[in-house]
Structure formats: structure tokens, C-alpha cells
Amino acid sequence: MEIHKLSYQANPYDTSLKEFNNYKEDLKKGDFTSKQAMEVLNKFVTKEHYKSLDKIVNDNTIFVCVPYNESKEFKNILPKLYAQTLSEKYNKPSLDLNDFILYNQKESSRSTYNIERRSMNDFSYNFKSQGKYEDFKMLIKYKDLVLVADVITTGETVAHLATYLREKAEINITHVHALVTANNRNPSDRDMNRLAQKIQGYTNDNYSMKEIMDKVHYNFSPYTHLKLARYERSVNDPASAMRAFNTMSIDSARVESSIQLSINKQIPRSIQRDHDLEL
Structure with missing residues (x-):
């Protein structure tokens, strides 16, 4: 989604x-x-x-x-x-x-x-x-x-x-x-490229720049710059870079799952008759 x-x-x-x-x-x-x-x-x-x-x-x-x-x-x-x-x-x-x-x-x-x-x-x-x-x-x-x-x-x-x-x-x-x-603008391509480069640098080029950039863009472009900035601040060593790379997908999967459950949930029917109010 x-x-x-x-x-x-x-x-x-x-x-x-x-x-x-x-x-x-x-x-x-x-x-x-x-x-x-x-x-x-x-x-x-x-x-x-x-x-x-x-x-x-x-x-x-x-x-x-x-x-x-x-x-x-x-x-x-x-x-x-x-x-x-x-x-x-x-x-x-x-x-x-x-x-x-x-x-x-x-x-x-x-x-x-x-x-x-x-x-x-x-x-x-x-x-x-x-x-x-x-x-x-x-x-x-x-x-x-x-x-x-x-x-x-x-x-x-x-x-x-x-x-x-x-x-x-x-x-x-x-x-x-x-x-x-608070930092309410959408993240720019430059913002997302900076995070992708930071992750790639700490992960010793285990992932291509395109692979990381595609993932960053998918996970952050719908939101504000602040969400991306929080992830960027958390990346300061190889372990945190891998954690950020992996958890951004976990976070998105959680969001998509929650929204999908809401979409699929049946809307309660409207009360139309007096006996609908009976206990």
C-alpha cells in the first residue's frame, strides 16, 4: 500500500x-x-x-x-x-x-x-x-x-x-x-540522498546506493522532514545504520498493516428499528 x-x-x-x-x-x-x-x-x-x-x-x-x-x-x-x-x-x-x-x-x-x-x-x-x-x-x-x-x-x-x-x-x-x-516541509531529494549516503557509508557498501535510496524514498517521502531527521540522527555507527535500514521497513509494514485492517474492518450498520436498541 x-x-x-x-x-x-x-x-x-x-x-x-x-x-x-x-x-x-x-x-x-x-x-x-x-x-x-x-x-x-x-x-x-x-x-x-x-x-x-x-x-x-x-x-x-x-x-x-x-x-x-x-x-x-x-x-x-x-x-x-x-x-x-x-x-x-x-x-x-x-x-x-x-x-x-x-x-x-x-x-x-x-x-x-x-x-x-x-x-x-x-x-x-x-x-x-x-x-x-x-x-x-x-x-x-x-x-x-x-x-x-x-x-x-x-x-x-x-x-x-x-x-x-x-x-x-x-x-x-x-x-x-x-x-x-515543526520542520513541516516534505523531505527533499537532497535530504533523502544524504541519509542514504550515511547508511551506505556505515554498511561498507553492502547495499547499492539505488537500493538504499529507493527504500528511503518509499519510507520517508510521504511524511515531513522531521521523521527523516530522527532516523538520520540515529545513524552514527555500523550497528545503528543497519538498524535504521531494517526498521524503516518494519515501521512501514506496521503502518500499512494497521491501515489495511482499518480499511477491511466492516463499518457498523446503522440502527434502524426500535428492537435494535433492545438488550
Whole structure:
């Protein structure tokens, strides 16, 4: 399966990720009240956010917020509030994906730099019911979707979601926009070539440059530069080079397996009769 590629250029300006994370931790303690969340959102929205969105918003645009993680105790409503803010700013509709899709992930892919732990980080998406699935497809018909998130780091969550929606609902999404970003550009050919050369140098030319480059491109081009940078920092000797070479495929296989399970999972049927509610 090919992971859906997105443009992470909606906000080309890096924002203070550390400062944002501190505010977000406080929101968790306060159970993400709307008032507190809006205060945080307003601290980070800048004119640059709108300047970058001006380039991609059109008559058919609809802002769709990424769903929060059902596995967590707190419900992150920042993407929803931000999508609503953009909807009002541009006079375009917005949708809360939490109304349609259940999203579960035991551990955030951003919470660890350990490659082996990341490869065990499973996640799943599923429409809540056949009715929700059909409603969603009707609401976004002929629309150009902009996925709205609160933060983009590796880009994995939004890329996986875009892949699921493309395969399950035949929806093609090209742009994702976030309140806060961290190295949010896609990795360039030069970035990927640098990592491939580093791996080849430490593995004593056991693999051809083309073989390594093809593998690096397949595993990193759908995501942001930060994901590649994490792998690059981990390669500092022959053992770590081999580990990076092998685990990037393990990580991709895990991702593809998780998405495929979500795609193949049957959507729950909608409740249509009173006796469907009987215990």
C-alpha cells in the first residue's frame, strides 16, 4: 500500500513547539475546556497562517478537523476549534471528523524517538456507522478537503488518516494545515540522498546506493522532514545504520498493516428499528 502524500506547506513558518506543548499540558490538566482552548489557539494564530491558506482555499474548500484519540483520557478539541475558526474566517464550511470516525492509538507516534518502539505503535480508524459513512461522503462530495490539526511533527497521523479516507471513502486529500508545526516541509531529494549516503557509508557498501535510496524514498517521502531527521540522527555507527535500514521497513509494514485492517474492518450498520436498541 502506498501511503497518501500530503502537502505540509499550508503553514510554512515554524512555531515554538516547546511553548505550545507547555500550554497543551496545562489544557490536559484542565480537561480541555472550550474557553481555555480558544485562549491557547488565539495565542498562536498569526497573519502568516492566513497568508499561506490564501494560496489553497477556493470556492469548494471545506475544513475537516482530525479526530481526537479515543484511547486517551482527555479529548483534544484544538483541531475542532481551529477548523471552526478558519471556517468563520473564510466563510467556508467545516466538519468535525469526531462525529463520523473513531480513532484509536495506544501511544503517540511523536512520543518516542526509539525506532523499535515506534514500529510497535498500532492505530486504527473506523467510521462509526454505515449511516455516518454515507452522510460524510455526501457532505464532502465535490469539496476540496483541508485537514486541520493542532500540531504537525512527523506528519504520520494525518498521512495515515488521508490514506484511510482515500481507500475507504474514495476521498483525495492533498493539503493539511496546523496551528503549530515543526520542520513541516516534505523531505527533499537532497535530504533523502544524504541519509542514504550515511547508511551506505556505515554498511561498507553492502547495499547499492539505488537500493538504499529507493527504500528511503518509499519510507520517508510521504511524511515531513522531521521523521527523516530522527532516523538520520540515529545513524552514527555500523550497528545503528543497519538498524535504521531494517526498521524503516518494519515501521512501514506496521503502518500499512494497521491501515489495511482499518480499511477491511466492516463499518457498523446503522440502527434502524426500535428492537435494535433492545438488550
